[in-house]
Amino acid sequence: MSRPVLPFTDPSADRVVPPTGHTAWLTGFTAAAMTFLAVFALALSLASGRLADRWQEALSNTATIRISAPPDQIEAQTRAVLTLLSTTPGVGDARALSDVEQRGLLEPWFGPDLPVDSLALPQLVEFASADQGYDAQGLRLRLQAEAPGAVLDDHTRWRRPLAVAAERLRLLGWLSLALIGGAMAAMITLAANAALAANAQVIRVLRLVGATDGFIAGAFVRRFTLRALAGSLAGGALGALAIFALPSADEAGGFLTGLGFQGYGWFAPLSLPLLAAIVAFAATRAAARKKLSELM
Amino acid sequence: MIAFENVGYSYGGAELFSGVSLTLAPGSFHFLTGPSGAGKTTFLKLCYGELVPTTGRLTLFDGEVRSMSRDDVAMVRRRIGVVHQDCQFLDHLPVAANVALPLTVCGREADVANLQDLLTWVGLRPHTDALPPSLSGGERQRAAVARAVIMSPEVILADEPTGNLDAEMSMRLLTLFIELNRMGKTIVLATHDMNLIRATKGQVPARVLRLQNRKLQLAGADL
Numbered sequence: 001m002s003r004p005v006l007p008f009t010d011p012s013a014d015r016v017v018p019p020t021g022h023t024a025w026l027t028g029f030t031a032a033a034m035t036f037l038a039v040f041a042l043a044l045s046l047a048s049g050r051l052a053d054r055w056q057e058a059l060s061n062t063a064t065i066r067i068s069a070p071p072d073q074i075e076a077q078t079r080a081v082l083t084l085l086s087t088t089p090g091v092g093d094a095r096a097l098s099d100v101e102q103r104g105l106l107e108p109w110f111g112p113d114l115p116v117d118s119l120a121l122p123q124l125v126e127f128a129s130a131d132q133g134y135d136a137q138g139l140r141l142r143l144q145a146e147a148p149g150a151v152l153d154d155h156t157r158w159r160r161p162l163a164v165a166a167e168r169l170r171l172l173g174w175l176s177l178a179l180i181g182g183a184m185a186a187m188i189t190l191a192a193n194a195a196l197a198a199n200a201q202v203i204r205v206l207r208l209v210g211a212t213d214g215f216i217a218g219a220f221v222r223r224f225t226l227r228a229l230a231g232s233l234a235g236g237a238l239g240a241l242a243i244f245a246l247p248s249a250d251e252a253g254g255f256l257t258g259l260g261f262q263g264y265g266w267f268a269p270l271s272l273p274l275l276a277a278i279v280a281f282a283a284t285r286a287a288a289r290k291k292l293s294e295l296m
Numbered sequence: 297m298i299a300f301e302n303v304g305y306s307y308g309g310a311e312l313f314s315g316v317s318l319t320l321a322p323g324s325f326h327f328l329t330g331p332s333g334a335g336k337t338t339f340l341k342l343c344y345g346e347l348v349p350t351t352g353r354l355t356l357f358d359g360e361v362r363s364m365s366r367d368d369v370a371m372v373r374r375r376i377g378v379v380h381q382d383c384q385f386l387d388h389l390p391v392a393a394n395v396a397l398p399l400t401v402c403g404r405e406a407d408v409a410n411l412q413d414l415l416t417w418v419g420l421r422p423h424t425d426a427l428p429p430s431l432s433g434g435e436r437q438r439a440a441v442a443r444a445v446i447m448s449p450e451v452i453l454a455d456e457p458t459g460n461l462d463a464e465m466s467m468r469l470l471t472l473f474i475e476l477n478r479m480g481k482t483i484v485l486a487t488h489d490m491n492l493i494r495a496t497k498g499q500v501p502a503r504v505l506r507l508q509n510r511k512l513q514l515a516g517a518d519l
């Protein structure tokens with residue numbers, strides 16, 4: 001009569017619910033696979049959140065002034081712009097980009113041998129925004145008056161679509177998590193229904209000897225919840241390992257920078273098995289209550 | 297305890313019996329007889345709330361059966377021991393665990409010594425650890441009887457409890473039922489076995505009920 005005590009098994013549930021290998025395997029596998037995917041969705045969501053913040057911060061902290069003027073006026077207007085910036089409230093460090101830096105910016109499009117000297121390129125002035133920020137509209141008016149060839153680009157037209165894209169990516173991550181949770185609930189419900197239907201005789205015997213619906217449902221709910229928890233722990237651990245094994249941001253290049261967890265973010269996947277167990281508990285409980293009311 | 301008031305039961309539009317009025321008093325002993333298909337099993341199923349009468353009023357332990365929830369019925373069944381004709385068990389559990397199942401569902405642990413005594417009494421001591429599918433028909437019936445009495449219920453309903461048993465074991469089980477009746481338990485045995493009924497005479501004041509022609513009769517008279 002003695003049985004090996006396995007982790008995550010419940011002896012009282014084992015006593016009345018027969019071991020059902022197929023549904024046990026299905027539930028455990030489903031929970032593991034879904035949690036594995038959920039780890040990636042969670043990583044995507046957290047990473048896109050960080051990306052959105054980073055883009056927002058980087059682009060909102062700097063601005064550029066483009067000076068397009070005849071060659072003999074460029075230097076004078078550049079000086080005027082730098083002087084103007086130094087007296088503008090809310091503007092931090094400002095500097096004119098050198099020819100080498102401007103060539104570096106154009107290099108991806110025109111190659112390394114670009115004769116910058118022979119081209120009528122505008123002069124770029126980069127400046128940082130101080131904490132309190134500056135009045136962009138006021139700065140534009142002053143530029144118009146003191147350096148007519150200078151145009152302020154505060155990066156708004158770049159910043160807004162990037163921030164929207166990153167926000168959408170973050171929403172996509174959360175939506176994926178919700179869909180994964182829903183799909184897991186549906187699969188566990190199907191498995192629980194199959195187990196309940198396959199155990200109609202067991203339920204009949206239990207009722208004959210005075211078992212309440214709560215006792216019968218509890219036996220199935222415990223079993224499925226523990227199976228889902230065990231599967232989810234395995235899937236979550238594999239997912240976290242896979243994320244950990246991804247190439248680092250520096251090696252992978254710019255676009256997928258930082259997909260994964262950082263710092264306390266590594267604790268986030270720990271919540272997934274708990275969520276999976278809650279989903280399994282709710283799904284099995286609802287399925288058991290419904291099935292038991294049908295099996296009069 | 298269990299009271300039928302003008303109870304009728306129909307199945308698929310066909311009336312099985314009607315106008316049944318009877319009270320099973322505490323400590324009474326009844327045999328239920330009648331030809332096959334007369335409704336003996338249905339009568340017993342009504343007694344433990346598995347079926348609900350189509351007409352009339354049926355009261356189980358002061359509760360009208362139609363107004364009972366499933367949990368109410370479960371509580372009633374803890375006070376009634378039932379021996380089914382088909383003797384269903386949990387096939388993945390050994391005989392001892394099956395016999396102790398009524399205690400398990402109540403959250404109680406079986407006293408090992410009492411359980412072994414009971415299994416010895418019904419001749420299943422050597423099969424304590426056997427699984428139900430390995431038992432013969434007679435052994436299953438004895439296990440079902442042991443399961444029905446382990447909670448010392450107030451009422452014991454048995455549907456052909458000796459149908460697969462030899463004469464000696466039949467008499468032994470009858471003795472068990474008689475002893476339980478002397479302890480104040482209400483017994484209803486559905487049986488075709490006239491020897492069983494005759495053997496009871498003189499030991500306990502048993503009444504013989506007969507289901508025939510859609511009516512329940514007592515010792516030849518309509519009830």
